[in-house]
Amino acid sequence: MRKQKRAIVILTGAGISAESGLATFRDQDGLWEGHAVDEVATPEAFERNPELVQRFYNLRRAALATVEPNAAHRALARLQDEYGGRVTLITQNVDDLHERGGFSGAIHMHGELRRVKCEVCHWEGGWEGDLEVTTACPECGTTGHLRPDIVWFGEMPYSMDVIEAAVGSAGVFAAIGTSGLVYPAAGLVRLAKFAGAETVEINNKETAVSGTFDRCRTGPASVEVPAWVDELLAED
Numbered sequence: 001m002r003k004q005k006r007a008i009v010i011l012t013g014a015g016i017s018a019e020s021g022l023a024t025f026r027d028q029d030g031l032w033e034g035h036a037v038d039e040v041a042t043p044e045a046f047e048r049n050p051e052l053v054q055r056f057y058n059l060r061r062a063a064l065a066t067v068e069p070n071a072a073h074r075a076l077a078r079l080q081d082e083y084g085g086r087v088t089l090i091t092q093n094v095d096d097l098h099e100r101g102g103f104s105g106a107i108h109m110h111g112e113l114r115r116v117k118c119e120v121c122h123w124e125g126g127w128e129g130d131l132e133v134t135t136a137c138p139e140c141g142t143t144g145h146l147r148p149d150i151v152w153f154g155e156m157p158y159s160m161d162v163i164e165a166a167v168g169s170a171g172v173f174a175a176i177g178t179s180g181l182v183y184p185a186a187g188l189v190r191l192a193k194f195a196g197a198e199t200v201e202i203n204n205k206e207t208a209v210s211g212t213f214d215r216c217r218t219g220p221a222s223v224e225v226p227a228w229v230d231e232l233l234a235e236d
C-alpha cells in the first residue's frame with residue numbers, strides 16, 4: 001500500500017519574483033515615486049488620486065512584458081507535475097510569473113495586475129495595457145470606476161475559505177520570499193503549525209516571523225527552491 005503523500009501548501013511573496021527583476025515592496029524601503037506603497041495601494045488613495053494609483057499599476061503591468069519567470073517559479077511547476085500528492089500554491093504576488101513558469105491554478109489572494117474590475121457594475125476581466133480614469137467599462141460604459149483587480153490594504157483578500165481549508169490540512173507549509181508583515185497572509189504559518197504541518201521558510205534573509213518556522217533555508221529563491229523541490233521529490 002503506497003504511503004499517502006503529504007499535502008504541500010506554498011505561500012509566495014515578492015521575493016520569489018525579485019531575481020526576475022520585479023521590485024519587492026520593502027527591500028528598497030517600500031517607496032514608489034516618493035509614496036509609501038501601502039499609501040498608494042488603498043481604496044482611499046484611488047478615491048483621492050486615481051491618476052497616481054492607475055499610473056502605479058500601469059507601470060507594473062507594463063513591466064510584466066519585460067521579465068521572465070526564474071528557476072524558483074519553474075521548480076514549483078515541476079513539483080506540481082511530479083509530486084504524487086496535492087500541491088496548493090497561494091501567492092501574494094499580483095504578477096503572472098507563476099503561470100508563465102508553468103504552475104496552473106495558483107491562488108492570487110491579493111489579485112492580479114492583468115485583471116480589472118468595475119466598481120459600478122462589478123464586471124471583471126483580463127486586461128492588457130494601461131487603464132486611465134477615462135477608460136470606459138466594457139460592460140456598463142461608466143468611466144472613472146474601472147480599477148485594477150487588486151486587493152488593497154483594508155480590503156478582504158480573495159479565496160480565504162479555500163486558503164484556510166488547504167492550510168488547515170497541510171502536511172508541509174512553505175513560505176517563500178515574503179517578509180511576513182502583511183496579514184492575513186503572514187498568519188497562515190500559525191494555522192499550518194496548528195494543523196501539525198512541517199513549516200519551512202525560504203528567504204534570502206531572516207524575517208520577522210522566521211522563529212515561527214521549523215526550518216529556515218536562507219539564500220536566493222532561485223537556488224533554494226529548486227534544492228527544496230529536489231528533496232521533496234526524492235522522498236519515497
Ligand code: BV8
Nearest residue numbers: 013014015024025026092153154177178179182183204221
Ligand atoms: C485586511 C496588493 C481586513 C497591492 C497587497 C496592524 C497589524 C496587523 C494587520 C494590520 C494592521 N494594520 C492594518 C492591518 C491589516 C493589513 C496589514 O497587514 N498591514 C500591514 C502592513 C501591517 N492587511 C490588510 O489590509 C489586508 N486586508 O486585513 O482586510 C478586512 C476584514 C474583513 C473585511 C474587509 C477587510 C489586505 C492586505 C493586502 C494588501 N495588498 N498587495 C499591490 O500589490 O500593489 S500587500 C503587498 O504586500 C503585496 O501583496 C506583497 O506581496 C505583500 C507582502 O509583501 P511581500 O510579498 O512579503 O514582499 P516584501 O517586499 O515585504 O518582502 C519580500 C521578501 O522577500 C523579503 O523578506 C526579502 O528578504 C525576500 N527576498 C528578496 N529577494 C529575495 C528574497 N527571498 C528569496 N530570494 C530572493 N532573491
